[in-house]
Amino acid sequence: MLKEGQIRIPSGCAIAAIIDRKGGLINGSEIIKSIALMHDRSNGLGGGFAAYGIYPEHKDEYAFHIFYENAQAHQNCEEFLFKHFNIDVAERIPTKTVDSISNGPDIWRYFGRVNRVRMKNSRLDESEYVVQCVTKVNAAFEGAYIFSSGKNMGCFKAVGYPEDVGEFYMLDRYDAYLWTAHGRFPTNTPGWWGGAHPFNILDWSIVHNGEISSYDTNRRYIEQFGYKCTMQTDTEVITYLFDHLIRHHGLPVNVAADVLTAPEWDEIDRMEPGHKEYFTNLRAIYSGALVNGPFSVILGSNKGLLAINDRLKLRSLTAATKGSRAYFASEESAIRIICPDPDKVWSVSGAEPVFVPLEIDEREDD
Amino acid sequence: MSVNYIPRRFTVIRDRELCINCGCCVRQCSNECHYFSDDGKTVLSQSDACVACHRCVDLCPTRALRIEKYVCDYRENANWTPQYQQEICRQAETGGVLLSGMGTPKPYPVYWDKILLNASQVTNPSIDPLREPMEIRTILGRKPEKLTVEKKGKSTVEMPPQVILETPIMFSAMSFGSISLNAQKSLAMAAKELGTLFNVGEGGLHPDLKPFTDRAVVQVASGRFGVHSDYLNNSKYVEIKIGQGAKPGIGGHLPGEKVSVEVSNARMIPEGSDAISPAPHHDIYSIEDLRQLIWAIKQATGNKKPVSVKIAAVHNIAAIVSGCARAGADIVAIDGFRGGTGAAPVRIRDNVGIPIELALASSDQRLRDEGIRSQISLVAAGSFRCSADIVKAIALGADACYCASAPLIAMGCHMCQTCNTGKCNWGIATQRPELTKRLNPEIMYKRVVNLITAWNHEIKEIMGGMGINSIDSLRGNRLMLRGIGLSEKELEILGIRHAGE
Amino acid sequence: MKRIYAIEELCLNCRLCEVYCKSAHSQSKDIIKANKYEEPAPVSRVTVYGDNFLSAALNCRHCDDPKCVKACITGAMTKDKKTGIVYVNEDKCIGCMTCLAVCPYGCIKEGKKAVKCDLCRNDDEPACVKNCPNHALIYAEPGGEEK
Structure with a gap:
């Protein structure tokens, strides 16, 4: 059986997210409860979480979460990692035995800073250096896969139902100001842990529901700029698009969202001249980054949380707010089970991104 | 005898x-x-x-x-x-030398017929084009690398001139001389109604076409016929014609007897004199010379017109396309070897060049490997027989397609391949007044409009089936294509998988 | 009133107008029977003059003050007050052809009786106009034509 990266596997899903705008901490058990309610939207072939603010004691260091399929991979990858980073901590991620989750890889985590000498020699800026190191491991080191590489955040994922994955990683021991969660329903059964979501690069993590029909257009667009879509998943390509637009092109998050779900020409034609020109230029320049087909996406980052829906609103996504918290889920019930009386509930409309910025400063030092 | x-x-x-x-x-x-x-x-x-x-x-x-x-x-x-x-x-x-008209009739592989399209089932809904907006608007021209944004809705980007088309289908270059003025008028009127462009070819611009210059592509070819400042500025974009798919490496020769008063005026040459288009541009012997000509045209048009370079699909096409892009071409048009012609030596037409499918696929990939594909527009030409051919070309990576034979067929052409004789009974490829009057532009432009409107509908229908509602998401989307009966090598060049994979 | 106008720049000299006129004014209304077998053979009301280089289809102008109507000795030549169409009432016509002699356009043909264009008054559009392959004949109010 071919796994992600060797073949493109479309999948349907459940997604959920919680953010506390003021940076207040939320226990992992809450997000597990929310995603567990949407059990039937996934089929036990992938579940995962992203948590922000969980490593305050290492907040200035990169946290790498890595799957190893064998000892050789472990050895090769560590050798590479120790050469390119100054690693402070190397440890197994604590897990608990759960009946439904088996045959997993060896799961490690590392905290460290970049090796400044090597970075300077490479003539790359820090984030580009980290991205290239991660890409290198994932593309070239058979059996090793870095699935989380941000600061003060981490992804946790496995093959299984999301609630079982949460239990497996003992997420009730983690408190975060932003959680995203994903339950997967792939239409093929590779059973590879790396194929589960969220997908992460640096501080960006993406959970996604849907199958984009513009995949290859987006992939071939983004690969022009040095990205390599090794996973062949929608989530991966959307993550790279955001990373490219925000990090390389310096677009504000909401403008990047406009690129992916650009207004229709009918609408643009009715705009006042200034806006018409702006959006015409946006669509002309970024035609290859327009995302088509049904999708709902939640993008987590240390700047906040972005939720977008496809232009035709072909996928469900509900939002709610209560005090300083905002909730998102594929189904409203998954919000109400953890927040029974929200201040406001609404259905995220097609091509109208919702951005919930974090109101504390959680940026990198540089 | x-x-x-x-x-x-x-x-x-x-x-x-x-x-x-x-x-x-x-x-x-x-x-x-x-x-x-x-x-x-x-x-x-x-x-x-x-x-x-x-x-x-x-x-x-x-x-x-x-x-x-x-x-x-x-x-x-x-x-x-x-x-x-x-x-x-x-x-x-x-x-x-044996001469003939229209594209090669030889049974070379037509890759369009060996490529199958995809449609959505279950995991992804198909879209009904009658219910949902289905966008086929296409924008040609050089694109800046990125949008420079101060804040949402406000950009400081300096946009080079762009051409907005309401369909990815344009009409290819056919000069006044090779076709009748009535045929050109029909295409011009159709282009105006359809929101697309027609291409006057290398024969200059007849004064009757002045009302349509906003829909015109004007060519600068090796003979420089009719080229002057007004000509260049009365256009939507300017195209430097290096080569033609039907006769790569070959110049043109319009015999003096066809150079009537009208043709001589449009071409700015003496009546009755032979109109010779040299094989190369004698001021372009290399890529750096092309850069200078592009620059000169941009100067002459005040940087207000995109400049296209049209080249015939030959063996080293990908590198040539990349070179043109780097020489400053905003649009590169590739003409495949099945493309049509008013007259070409049979041996050249039937033996020189490569199919557009392979040329397009390798050029698009090359530009992507070099990271410059999104900055320029790629136009494919060389025999599109139906809307599915267009869809496949766009999925391989074209921004837009040039069509000529299909609209000519809509106007009466029956592919008798004797354009070169000047006796076209349908009033298309002739300058004889008793024949050209047979083509009434008022009738024929509507037939061309109908044809392209029908193709537009079909393109939208096919896109809807794929779950795509903007042609932007079809462009270069090779996952929507599968080969049938193709070798590993052909699949590799086309960048697609085999059906069933 | 609506009249037929010929545009010589567009006339192909194919003379299909004549063929279709004959058929429209035949007994059978069948193009092959009308042109090959019918007796008496139907006469085309329209005639194309010229050659491939310059030609035009000529037919009755349906004059406001028609000389043929004035000259008709039996009252067979009639100008319909409502439509303005000048036509022959075949019951009254004796075939004296006085009308032919006075018509300034030469648009009346000789048959057993006088034969002339009636603008296919029982149809919406004259057969010659309907079947002209190049729209060289148009059926329009005066001034309504393009050229």
Whole structure:
């Protein structure tokens, strides 16, 4: 059986997210409860979480979460990692035995800073250096896969139902100001842990529901700029698009969202001249980054949380707010089970991104 | 001559039961295949000069006429086919280069027919184009690398000139000279109504086309016919014609007898003089010279017009396309070897160049490997027979397609491949006034509009089936394509997988 | 009133107008029977003059003050007050052809009786106009034509 990266596997899903705008901490058990309610939207072939603010004691260091399929991979990858980073901590991620989750890889985590000498020699800026190191491991080191590489955040994922994955990683021991969660329903059964979501690069993590029909257009667009879509998943390509637009092109998050779900020409034609020109230029320049087909996406980052829906609103996504918290889920019930009386509930409309910025400063030092 | 070395090609068959001897065929055939008998009442036919253009067949009020292939067997020989023998006989008679019109008729592989399209099932809904917006608007021109944004809705990006098309289909270059003014007018009127562009070719701009200059692409070819500042500025974009798919590496020759007053005015050459387009541009002997010409055109147009470079698909096409892009071309048009022509040497047309499918696929990939694909526009040309061909070209990576033969067929062309004789019975590839008046632009532009409107509908239908509602998401989306009956190498070049994979 | 106008720049000299006119004014209305077998053979009301280089289809102008109507000795030539169409009432026509002699356009043909264009008054559009392959004949109010 071919796994992600060797073949493109479309999948349907459940997604959920919680953010506390003021940076207040939320226990992992809450997000597990929310995603567990949407059990039937996934089929036990992938579940995962992203948590922000969980490593305050290492907040200035990169946290790498890595799957190893064998000892050789472990050895090769560590050798590479120790050469390119100054690693402070190397440890197994604590897990608990759960009946439904088996045959997993060896799961490690590392905290460290970049090796400044090597970075300077490479003539790359820090984030580009980290991205290239991660890409290198994932593309070239058979059996090793870095699935989380941000600061003060981490992804946790496995093959299984999301609630079982949460239990497996003992997420009730983690408190975060932003959680995203994903339950997967792939239409093929590779059973590879790396194929589960969220997908992460640096501080960006993406959970996604849907199958984009513009995949290859987006992939071939983004690969022009040095990205390599090794996973062949929608989530991966959307993550790279955001990373490219925000990090390389310096677009504000909401403008990047406009690129992916650009207004229709009918609408643009009715705009006042200034806006018409702006959006015409946006669509002309970024035609290859327009995302088509049904999708709902939640993008987590240390700047906040972005939720977008496809232009035709072909996928469900509900939002709610209560005090300083905002909730998102594929189904409203998954919000109400953890927040029974929200201040406001609404259905995220097609091509109208919702951005919930974090109101504390959680940026990198540089 | 008393010996006919070459049998005739067709037989005109007249059904006497149906023929009413009205003589319409007599008056319509410029090859003089039909005539009245001496009594002036009975119509007769002799088929020697018949080219199977079907003018008589289509106008006969009682449908009494039929054209049949004339079969005269030779001893079987898979190598020395009748065609080669006949061509040898023609050359033995004339001592000349064989000429023909339209694209190559040889049975080379047509990759469009070996590529299948995808559709959504279950995991992804197909989209109903009658219910949801289905966008085929296409924007050509050089794109900046990124949008520089101060804040949402406010950008400081300096946008080079762009061309907005309401369909990815444009009309390819056909000069006044190679086709009639009425044919050009029909295309111009259709382009205006459809929100697309027509291309005046290298024959200059006839004053009658002035009202349509907002929809015109003007060419600068090696002969520089009709090129002056007004010409360049009366256009949507300017195209430097380096080559043509049907005759790569070959210049053009419009014989003096075809250079009428009108043609001479449009081309700015003396009446009756031969119009010679040299094989190369004599000021472009390398890529750096191309850069200078592009720069000169941009200067002459105040940087207000995109500049396109049209090249024939030849072996090293990907590198050439990349070179053109780097030389400053905003649009690169690639013309595949099945592309049409008003006249080309048969040996060149049938043997030189490569198919557009392969040229397009390798050029698009090359530009992506170099990270510059999104900055320029790629236009594919060289025989698009239906909307599915267009969809496949866009999925391989084209921004837009040039079509010429299809709109000509809509205007009456029957692919008789004798454009070079100037006796086109449909009033398309001729300058004879008694023939050109047969093409009434008011009728023909509507037929062309209908054709492209129908194709637009079909493109939207196909996109909807794929779950795509903007042509932007079809462009370069090779996952929507699968090969059928193709070799590993062909699949590799096309960048697609085999059906079933 | 609506009249037929010929545009010579577009006329192909194919003379299909004549063929279709004959058929429209035949007994059978069948193009083959009308042109081959019918007796008496129907006469085309329209005639194309010229050659492939310059030609035009000529037919009755349906004059406001028609000389043919004035000259008709039996009252067969009639100008319909409502439509303005000048036509022959065949019951009254005796075939004296006085009308032919006075018509300034030569648009009346000789048959057993006088034959002339009636603008296919029982149809919406004259057969010649309907079947002109190049729209060289148009049926329009005066001034309504393009050229």
